[in-house]
Amino acid sequence: MKICCIGAGYVGGPTMAMIAKKCPDIEVTVVDINPERIAAWQTDELPIYEPGLLEVVQAARGRNLFFSTDVDQGIRDADIIFVSVNTPTKTFGHGAGCASDLQYWELCARRIKEVSTSDKIIVEKSTLPVRTAEAMERVLHSGDTSLRFEVLSNPEFLAEGTAVSDLENPDRVLVGGHETPAGQKALQALVDIYARWVPRERILTTNVWSSELSKLTANAFLAQRISSINAISALCEVTGADVSDVAHVIGTDERIGSKFLRASIGFGGSCFKKDILNLVYLCETYGLHEPAAYWRQVVELNEYQETRFVKSMLRAMFNTIANKRVAVFGFAFKADTSDTRESPSIRVCKELLNERGRVVVSDPKALVNARAELAAVEGDVEFEADPYKAAEGAHAIAVMTEWKEYKELDFQRIYDSMVKPAFIFDGRNILDHTALFEMGFEVYSIGREAKTHLK
Ligand code: NAD
Ligand code: UGA
Numbered sequence: 001m002k003i004c005c006i007g008a009g010y011v012g013g014p015t016m017a018m019i020a021k022k023c024p025d026i027e028v029t030v031v032d033i034n035p036e037r038i039a040a041w042q043t044d045e046l047p048i049y050e051p052g053l054l055e056v057v058q059a060a061r062g063r064n065l066f067f068s069t070d071v072d073q074g075i076r077d078a079d080i081i082f083v084s085v086n087t088p089t090k091t092f093g094h095g096a097g098c099a100s101d102l103q104y105w106e107l108c109a110r111r112i113k114e115v116s117t118s119d120k121i122i123v124e125k126s127t128l129p130v131r132t133a134e135a136m137e138r139v140l141h142s143g144d145t146s147l148r149f150e151v152l153s154n155p156e157f158l159a160e161g162t163a164v165s166d167l168e169n170p171d172r173v174l175v176g177g178h179e180t181p182a183g184q185k186a187l188q189a190l191v192d193i194y195a196r197w198v199p200r201e202r203i204l205t206t207n208v209w210s211s212e213l214s215k216l217t218a219n220a221f222l223a224q225r226i227s228s229i230n231a232i233s234a235l236c237e238v239t240g241a242d243v244s245d246v247a248h249v250i251g252t253d254e255r256i257g258s259k260f261l262r263a264s265i266g267f268g269g270s271c272f273k274k275d276i277l278n279l280v281y282l283c284e285t286y287g288l289h290e291p292a293a294y295w296r297q298v299v300e301l302n303e304y305q306e307t308r309f310v311k312s313m314l315r316a317m318f319n320t321i322a323n324k325r326v327a328v329f330g331f332a333f334k335a336d337t338s339d340t341r342e343s344p345s346i347r348v349c350k351e352l353l354n355e356r357g358r359v360v361v362s363d364p365k366a367l368v369n370a371r372a373e374l375a376a377v378e379g380d381v382e383f384e385a386d387p388y389k390a391a392e393g394a395h396a397i398a399v400m401t402e403w404k405e406y407k408e409l410d411f412q413r414i415y416d417s418m419v420k421p422a423f424i425f426d427g428r429n430i431l432d433h434t435a436l437f438e439m440g441f442e443v444y445s446i447g448r449e450a451k452t453h454l455k
Pocket of ligand 2: 269
């Protein structure tokens with residue numbers, strides 16, 4: 001059996017590497033139109049940083065895992081084609097800022113139709129609006145063709161930073177297929193691949209539409225939990241309650257559960273915002289205005305949280321940040337990834353620069369992407385991998401990413417090198433606030449009263 005995956009990104013690369021590792025008899029080729037990305041997958045400097053990924057790639061690369069820019073050849077040779085291209089939010093035309101931009105997906109469908117010489121199973125790996133498979137089938141079977149393409153939905157649930165363990169030991173794998181004999185045969189073929197290493201009871205099967213919608217819903221529910229606890233964090237700051245205590249207390253209720261209740265500067269990443277907006281657009285399309293407004297609020301609360309953070313910095317620093325050096329610790333949208341897409345750091349840095357602050361961005365893995373994100377932004381911005389150097393002479397530190405490196409820093413040394421009063425704004429609540437306060441820092445966090453010497 002031969003598999004081709006179109007799209008060698010954060011999803012296509014790791015998922016295919018795992019399939020190739022677990023199924024040595026299946027030839028897996030990952031193709032992409034981006035030659036730099038493909039070249040990087042062929043080296044040990046992979047195009048994305050993901051703990052443990054290099055070992056998985058090395059286990060199969062050159063044996064049954066290949067990376068190529070020859071998209072047509074990959075399509076032609078394959079029995080199963082995964083499509084894992086980007087599906088960003090539309091920035092133009094009808095539905096701009098909300099709907100999913102499906103041009104990359106459709107280009108793939110047209111290419112598959114154009115160059116295929118045999119029947120194939122097409123797997124939607126990208127996150128797509130519900131009923132996209134229908135449009136795909138129309139494109140694939142349009143005109144004069146005797147070939148049959150069976151479209152399955154197989155959304156991916158991996159999270160960045162834990163992609164390898166998520167793929168190796170997933171909570172569940174979801175496969176949606178049509179309730180026809182051909183649909184069920186295709187579905188079974190894909191289930192059989194995952195069943196090589198995933199317990200059968202964790203492989204869920206549904207119809208195509210439930211599968212497509214489940215992916216959007218899963219992300220919406222996860223993001224909703226973060227917005228919910230962040231909404232409570234604002235109330236904690238003015239009432240003397242501590243959001244960590246509140247999260248712990250509610251999380252011990254089995255019905256609520258303890259995960260995904262970390263109050264923060266806000267959720268980032270390429271998917272939560274885009275997928276919720278996609279859901280909002282779908283609801284609006286079907287005239288469901290109240291459900292649309294309900295989900296939109298999850299995104300709006302997230303934006304409020306980011307803006308609220310900068311306002312709190314400004315207020316604490318005597319209502320002016322102009323010409324003050326601010327060390328931003330972390331630009332990745334979460335720890336253990338180099339990905340900066342939709343990172344809360346972007347908005348925070350832009351607002352600090354808008355206040356004419358002097359911003360020094362530090363991050364252990366994401367500085368290349370950070371430079372690209374801020375390239376078009378005017379203002380005094382530096383990039384410094386060493387957090388000690390970044391903090392030297394700074395008026396304030398803003399912790400944006402929960403990198404474990406930041407918990408292990410010598411904050412006394414940092415305090416000594418900073419301008420006084422030295423402010424620290426912990427957007428992730430990862431530091432020991434009492435110890436920092438005792439060192440002399442003015443400590444501001446999320447969902448807790450500030451600890452300040454300035455009364
Ligand atoms: P990405 O931008 O990292 O990768 C997409 C790749 O597709 C790019 O390398 C691009 O060059 C390539 N591509 C685009 N059009 C192409 C074409 N016509 N032919 C060949 N290659 C083409 O995106 P990603 O983060 O891997 O996300 C892919 C999809 O998976 C999205 O729909 C996303 O919502 C979903 N998803 C992402 C994650 C995640 O953690 N990033 C998790 C689950 C699901
Ligand atoms: C998320 C989902 O967790 C995956 O299941 C899904 O496959 C993926 O989106 C996707 O579709 O792209 P990811 O965005 O990689 O994965 O990372 P998460 O761990 O979900 O974190 C998202 C954001 O929420 C990060 O900025 C993180 O710091 C923040 N977060 C997370 C919080 O602020 N608080 C929490 O309690 C948890």
